[in-house]
Structures are given as structure tokens and as C-alpha cells.
Amino acid sequence: MQPAEYTKAVGAGATATTGQEDGWTEIIEPRTRLLDLGLKDVWRYRDLVMLFVQRDFVSTYKQTVLGPIWFFIQPLLTTITYMIVFGNIAKIPTDGLPQLPFYLAGITIWNYFAQTLGATSTVFTANAAIFGKVYFPRLTMPLSIVISNLVRFGIQFGLFLVIWGYYLVSGNSLHPNLYILLTPILLLLMGLLSLGLGMIFSSMTTKYRDLGMLLGFGVQLLMYATPVIYPLSRLPLKYKPYILANPLSSIVETFRFAFLGSGSFSWLNLGYSTAITIAVLLVGTIAFNKVEKSFTDTV
């Protein structure tokens, strides 16, 4: 009786991680399916995701005097710097928009991407100690980062809305339109893209630390390849295809178009960004799954 069951279980194990038909709740094996994200497992650990988010917030601002006010200070100071350097010294045009909402819009959404990517890309190396001692779905970590950055974005977005509202009421330089309704989709794309890229980078850096180096300044350089500090419309034609090849470009551009009413919008470009996002997410998932099971041996 034993041997028959035995072979059956082995046969089942090759294709599925849960061999329910034999009453086993779990089978630990060398390799899992490439695309299995284990979302069911993540759902069971949803409390942990929220606790990680809470930990991020509480620990960041403990023992600071200004506390959460730092959320506002950072984008504001960055915007002012950009206004001075790019707006007034380099005189890069802003599509006829007031500089403050123009830069703030770009910075707010760019920050969401950059911070999420920065944090997810070190998930394995930064948490090696915890990951090496206890199992919980590894995905909870990058997910919690995406969520806590989303909250952070929400706060900074609030700041943007206040300034945006002020300009809206005081003049008619801004022309928001119905594409504003696309905002949740833009955020989703941005979040998934940074999650996907972050998963790729974090998986690779467990073995090859070089990538961590690359990412540090890479994100900074990428900002210049995205219409954050300049409008897409003022780009010389020969550069335009390259900038549009960057999937982030149309997301940032659409965001600014929807709220400020200048620039351009194209379903084609946004569709391209969506396609790239899905591809990146797919590759990221595969890489993450491959590494998550044995990275403690190489990290």
C-alpha cells in the first residue's frame, strides 16, 4: 500500500506543489513552477504585509522632531531646487505651465517609482538575516514596500493637490481633463513596473553585487531619460523615439497631461508601457521565484 501511494505522490509532486489528493498539505521540493507567485500564501500572511508597512512608517520617523512633516519637505525642496536650476538657470521650458505644479507633478510620481524600486531592489540582501532564519512568503516584503510607498505617495499627492487646487482657483493656466480618471491605472502601472524591476534587481544582486552599484546612479540617470524636468513636446524629434521607448515616459506624461492639461496623451504609448510592465513583471516573478528558494546559500 505504501509504495503505490508513494509513486503517486512523487508523480503529483512534479507538477504541483500541493498534493492534496494524498492529504499532504505541502511538498518541499528542489524547484517550483516558474510563474507560481504563491498568492494564496501571501493572502494568509496579509497581516504581516500590513505590519511591515506600519513598521516602515513608525521606524523611519522615530526620534525625529518633525516626524511625518518630512514627507512634505523632501518633494518641496526638490521642486524648489529644480525650479531654480532647470527652470531659471537652464531655462528649460515647462509647456507654458507655472513651474511649481509642473515640477511637483513630475517629482511626485517619479518619487513613487524611484523609492519603490530602490527599496525593492535590496529586498534579499537587506533582509538576508530574517530570510535565513524563518520562512514567510518572500513576496510579502516587496509588496509591503510597494504599499508603504503608495501611502507615502498618497501624502505627497495630497500636497500636490493642494498646490494644484490653488493654481486652479487663482488662474486659468491649468486645464485638467477627464483623463484624471486614469490616475489609479497610472499608479498601478508605476507600482507594478517598479515591483517587477525591483524583483529582477534584488534577485540578481544576491549573486552579483555589481548590479546594486549600477542601480544607485542608474535610477538617477533614468530620471533624465523620462520627461520629469522637461516636457515631451519640447524634445528634438531625433531623441523622441528613445525617450518614448522608456515605458515610464508615457506614464509621467499622461499624469501631467491629465492634471495640468499640457503635453500629450496617446493610448498607443500607454499601451506600450502596459505591455512592457507586464513583461517586466513576468521576468521579475520568474527571477524572484528562482532565487527565493535558495538565495540564502549565495547571498
Added chain:
Amino acid sequence: MSSNVAIKVEGLGKLYRLGEVGTGTLSQDLSRTWARLRGKEDPFAIIGETNDRTTKGQSDFVWSLKDVDFEVKKGEVLGIIGRNGAGKSTLLKILSKVTAPTTGNIKVRGRIASLLEVGTGFHPELTGRENIFLNGAILGMTKAEIRSKFDEIVDFSGVERYIDTPVKRYSSGMYVRLAFAVAAFLEPEILIVDEVLAVGDAEFQKKCLGRMKDVSDKDGRTVLFVSHNLQAVSSLCTHGVYLQYGQVKSDGEINKVIQDYSGDKGVKYSKQVKIVSEGKRAWLVDVKCNSIDDNDFKSGASSLIEIDVMSLEEINNVNIGIGFNNSNDYRVFTLYSKFKSKSYNLVKGVNKIYCETSSLPLFPGLYNLEVFIGSDYETLDYYDKGLQIEVEHNFNISYMHVDSTHGDVLVEQNWK
């Protein structure tokens, strides 16, 4: 019935690469991928060897575990024993899903929680209360479960006064207490425990061992326990698995397995120390600790310790010192030839020096030896790390169930 089986391990193997991971890994990865694409076996897995760390292997790859098979029944407490480097931790890591096996599989019935360490994920800036929730969730509890046990956890830890203070202000003892308290209230079907009990004060250790016994006795849960503390293993476990060089050497009833383990000659001393002779006139070659009536080094038995010293020339007035340190590196006692005004005149070649004690005053367990060879004016040779010996259980003396709360020293005693 096979449904009584909680864990079934089949043909489990784990390959590790020794040395530095860095240069060469990229090319190895590529040839590995190439081999897999052609449907061939991993070219580096073939040359792997069993893991005997005392001999220098031929290849950079080593099987930390190889062809491990065993079963654990529901409600059973399994003790996993073996020398350092036998593969115990690797096995636990695979069971805890921290790392994946290279070959084979483990089938599990029920939810697993593992304690390879207590306090994993504690954040120094968070308060005790916040850390209880965070740590509990990392270990697999839901927020509601933790909330319902919160008072018990705080009570068990005994740090109620500090519960709203960041844990970075805790003493290390308080920190461990709180960490263990969270773990102690986990309620999985299968609990995996590493030697985490080695921490904390004696009273707390006792509480923890008691708590573990409760978990298996009253609640009928399956427990896997890994420890060097043979006393704890024999009192807690019903079933044992003895690992040697990554393979199952013995599997069965706990006392039989413990006897197999302590009866294994030739693996008695773990010499993690490299004997260095360079630049020395005389050096330690070997230490042998035996009881007089047989080869075991037994608690309470009259014992003979042999120190072999290689000398390049004649050296007069040499003293020998042997310190016995417990696992916390506290000196338990010292054998020093000078105490007895005895010194040795070394001759060229190997000198065998013996020290006899009528009754070895140590409880069973692991001890580290500190060996000194020298005169009043110079140190010829000295080792303070890596010479580990194990004092075996002595079945002639009924000191059953001695654990570390009883101290290290066995005193000759007569009760009237």
C-alpha cells in the same frame, strides 16, 4: 496508516559550494544552464562528496545532506542529533523552507512553524508591544491570534513594565525573554526547534523546556528538536535521528539512537583547530580523553587524559595545563601540572603525558579544552579554541535528566 505520518523525507540532498562565491560563479552558472538545457545532470553535482570536514576534499562542492530518508509520525517528538557540521542545521533550514533542497523532497501534513532563532525580525526602534505583533506575524500568526494571546505572552515574558518601551532599551535578557514568549505561543501542527533554548537564564530555560513538553504531550503536536544537549533530547524526545556527514547513521527509538551516537568512536573530538608547528620548538599533537575502564569519556568515571607533545629538542621543566570550559566559555576547572609541582623534561620526538582524575567532575555535555604547554618563562604551545570534547552520559550513575540548570560540576555525594 500513512495518514499518521506528519513529515516524510525522501532522498533529500543538499549541495553546497565551498569557498568564496564570486569569480567563477557566472561561468559555472552558464555551464549549469547549458547542461540543463541539454537535459543532462548538473555537472557540478556529480563531483560532490559527503561532508567530512576534517579531511580536505577534492572538489569545491560538498553534499551537506545526501540521501536522507525518514518519517515523523503525528504527535511524535523527534530529536535530531549529530556532531557539528553533520547537516542538522541544513536539514532544519530545508524543513523551514529557508532554503530549497538540491534533490529529493519532503512531504508535510500540517502547518510548520520553525524557531531557528528567537526574535527574528525584532526592530530595535519598535516597542515591545509592536514587536510582539510583528514577530508573531513573521512566525505565521494572524493579528487576531496574537491579540487573543497577547496577555499570556506578556505574562510569560515577564517584561510587562517595559512593554511600551522600544526594545533597543531592553537588556539582552529581557529581549530574549520577550522573543521566546512570542514563539512559545505559536500553535502550528508541526514545530521545529533549533538550539534556541541555549539562551536565557536558568529559570527561563526550565520554563521553556516545560512549555515544549506541554506542546507535544497535551496538544498532540509534532515537534522536531535539534540539540547538542543530549539530556534535553533524551527527556523530551521519543524518536531520534542521528546524522553523520550528512547521512542518516541511525534512526529509531531515542535511547538507542543516543547510544549509537555516543558509542561512535573516532568522531569523539572535534578538532576544528589546525595544529600549527611552524616556528615552534614543541607543539601539541593530540589530546585524548578516555575513561579508564573503556574508551568513553564519561561523567563521574575515573579518567585518563593524554597529551601528546612533539618536541624538536630536549626541553626541561615544562608544565602542562588543561582548562575545561563550558559552552559559555566559563572555566569549570583546570588541570595544571604545576599545582602538583610536577614538570616534564621533553625529549626529542613525541612525548606522551598523562593526567589521571579519580572521578571526572563534569555533567554530560560539550566542553572546550584550553591547552597550555610551556615553562615559567615561555609558552611553547597554546590552544584556546576549537578543541571540543563531549562528556558522555554515564549510565552507571543515575544522574538522569541533568540539564544545564544543574550547573556543570558533578560533585561526589552521599545522601544519608
